[in-house]
Amino acid sequence: MPEVLIEAVQPGSPDTGAVAHYGDPVREQRTLEGAAGLVDRSHRGIIAIPGEDRLSWLHSLTTQHLTDLRPGEGSELLVLSPHGHVEHHAVLTDDGTTTWLDTEPGTAPALLDFLNRMRFLMRVEPADVTADWALLSLVGPEARIPGIELDPPKVAPVPGAKFASADVAPRPTTVYSTAPLPGGGWARRMAYGYDLLVPRSRVAAVADELAVPWAGIWAFEALRVAARRPRYRLETDHRTIPAEVGWTADAVHLDKGCYRGQETIARVHNLGRPPRRLVLLHLDGVSTDELPAPGTAVSTADGRDVGFVGTAVRHHELGMIALAIVKRNVGDDEQLRVGVSAAAIDIP
Known part of the structure; x- marks a missing residue:
């Protein structure tokens, strides 16, 4: 083997x-x-x-x-x-x-x-x-x-x-x-x-x-x-807070008392608006069949950067897909680009 x-x-x-x-x-x-x-x-x-x-x-x-x-x-x-x-x-x-x-x-x-x-x-x-x-x-x-x-x-x-x-x-x-x-x-x-x-x-x-x-x-x-499971240092950067990648559910207790960073956790949870979110992208695979590297920019059709790719893979049924972190105000139907590839957000 x-x-x-x-x-x-x-x-x-x-x-x-x-x-x-x-x-x-x-x-x-x-x-x-x-x-x-x-x-x-x-x-x-x-x-x-x-x-x-x-x-x-x-x-x-x-x-x-x-x-x-x-x-x-x-x-x-x-x-x-x-x-x-x-x-x-x-x-x-x-x-x-x-x-x-x-x-x-x-x-x-x-x-x-x-x-x-x-x-x-x-x-x-x-x-x-x-x-x-x-x-x-x-x-x-x-x-x-x-x-x-x-x-x-x-x-x-x-x-x-x-x-x-x-x-x-x-x-x-x-x-x-x-x-x-x-x-x-x-x-x-x-x-x-x-x-x-x-x-x-x-x-x-x-x-x-x-x-x-x-x-x-x-x-x-x-x-x-x-499955949309994030990894530290791939779907995160130096600005990532837990709510952006879904770790509030898995790794954060919201009523355990003081710890480093607790004030940010409480504020974001109560306001309900983390500045970014984790999404699953479908990549068209037409212009290139090369997977984008971690950190590749995600942009809108008019060239405005709105996030970055974490992990890109070839899935046996879904084709070329990637986890990405994008700004909260990017709509689910936004036309996006990752390098030369067109990209679309998968709606759960």
Whole structure:
């Protein structure tokens, strides 16, 4: 089975180090969408945080309500700047003694540096363990882990503007069920299947036990884009606030008290008008069949820049599509351009 590394076909990709595909990216997409496949996402960063104060400490630093996170549960969190701009995104799991954060490739050192600067007298010992642990994703409607049954994710509804505190439970807004894996690590139930954190020495053994075909990061990304799931540093820039990309629902608790950037979160939620929004674009593919690079400008027919492309992919059914961030006042029927390609917003 030929492995094609992404740097061989997409130089400069944020997923450098991952396998782009195993010879047939279209078939791999169909496998993930209709059956089950395994995606190696071990290029993501892993931070382990043992210590008695880990959850209360993370609760005070991030957007998520974590003081009542139970052993065997996971969630998502953001670290914001003082002005409410997204500086880090992580998915987490707590096993009762350690909180594990998995982060975008290359961002673990900066996140660890921030956490260490915020330790003060807290009983926590954060460490970058990326060299020892690997994240795999078992994706698809037929995804199964022998001997493990986990509940689907629970996502609390986002309350309306100027809500009462009684309308928001003191729990994480998103809760992922998790379970330990034989041989070490854990499984976390996600909307697309399961994330598996395993020792790097056990990656091959876990793949043999699951007995499903491998699929490359191209296939995983194509399904992510079609599902409108943003990624930090691709669908975000230095000005991004959570409401622009939909993270208010997944990673932000709106009634957890003070944290860095909380004032911006509250103001935007109460006014209901973030300055930009995440959209799915259909690209015509007529003038060029080259995918636009991350950061390519999105413009109107008269040449006015209104946003930028995050991730562009070739989807096996939808063709050339891209996630983009555009100004709030861009209408759903606006005629747009991305480079030389015509583009149209997909209306959910």
